[in-house]
Amino acid sequence: MGKTAAQTGAYLHHIAIESENPENLAKFYSSAMDMKSTQLSDGCWTCVGARRKLVIFNGSNNKLSYAAFACQNKASMEALRSRVKLQGINILSSPSHYFHDDAFAISDPNGNLICFGVEEGSDAINANLHAPLQHLTFASLDVEMMVDFYVEKLGFSLSDRVLHENGDLATAFMTSNHEHHTIACFKADYNGIDHHSYEAGDWMYIRDWCDHFATQDIQLIWGPGRHGPGNNLFIFIEDLDRNWIEISAELEVVVDRPTLDWPQHPRTLNKWGRAIMRS
Numbered sequence: 001m002g003k004t005a006a007q008t009g010a011y012l013h014h015i016a017i018e019s020e021n022p023e024n025l026a027k028f029y030s031s032a033m034d035m036k037s038t039q040l041s042d043g044c045w046t047c048v049g050a051r052r053k054l055v056i057f058n059g060s061n062n063k064l065s066y067a068a069f070a071c072q073n074k075a076s077m078e079a080l081r082s083r084v085k086l087q088g089i090n091i092l093s094s095p096s097h098y099f100h101d102d103a104f105a106i107s108d109p110n111g112n113l114i115c116f117g118v119e120e121g122s123d124a125i126n127a128n129l130h131a132p133l134q135h136l137t138f139a140s141l142d143v144e145m146m147v148d149f150y151v152e153k154l155g156f157s158l159s160d161r162v163l164h165e166n167g168d169l170a171t172a173f174m175t176s177n178h179e180h181h182t183i184a185c186f187k188a189d190y191n192g193i194d195h196h197s198y199e200a201g202d203w204m205y206i207r208d209w210c211d212h213f214a215t216q217d218i219q220l221i222w223g224p225g226r227h228g229p230g231n232n233l234f235i236f237i238e239d240l241d242r243n244w245i246e247i248s249a250e251l252e253v254v255v256d257r258p259t260l261d262w263p264q265h266p267r268t269l270n271k272w273g274r275a276i277m278r279s
């Protein structure tokens with residue numbers, strides 16, 4: 001019945017967000033996230049760095065336009081498309097100009113548009129600051145419904161769950177490849193984006209990012225700390241629209257292990273110090 005998303009090895013390739021002032025936001029990402037910003041069309045800007053891409057459309061602040069996952073090759077993308085069809089999920093056209101024309105999109109239960117495709121051309125940009133785009137985290141009124149969609153229907157692997165004392169699901173970490181999570185979902189009182197994350201890989205690169213942010217008087221809003229699930233080191237800043245941006249390192253590599261359960265507790269969110277509890 002086609003490959004599961006996890007079998008395609010899909011990785012988060014780029015995301016597109018909306019902003020009431022896309023030009024200003026593009027300038028922010030250009031300087032803060034070491035990306036080159038370009039106006040693509042009226043009301044649309046792209047920001048491109050080394051293995052990190054962001055599209056910004058004129059629209060409402062803090063709204064995801066779409067998230068785009070790159071499959072390893074056309075065969076794996078077609079296998080995933082077959083599975084999606086068999087699951088009875090509507091196949092939509094992909095709005096991404098970074099993918100080949102045969103890319104497709106689907107809408108998740110919260111209306112988030114998710115594209116799957118194969119990268120068009122290669123990214124040869126060099127940068128002083130290393131951190132590829134790596135995961136996107138949603139806020140949702142109904143985490144169980146999101147897990148049912150991404151895990152049961154698309155075939156993401158469920159790496160970890162965070163549970164309230166009564167067993168209710170607070171957070172789910174799901175992956176489409178070997179990385180601990182490429183999508184996560186926090187229980188919240190709204191549907192939308194929680195944050196997006198760039199994986200620096202090594203603690204010393206987080207130091208370099210912090211020094212870089214300091215030169216621009218951008219203060220950390222959370223961290224440094226270490227998450228329980230994923231065991232990754234982290235810092236957070238926020239952009240001009242107050243979207244949360246994470247720089248991560250040492251994210252767990254997951255290979256065929258069972259799903260782990262964690263208690264909804266401050267030490268689960270941050271082993272080192274202050275936790276930002278979502279629900």
Ligand SMILES: [Fe+2]
Nearest residue numbers: 135137197246
């Ligand atoms: Fe994260």
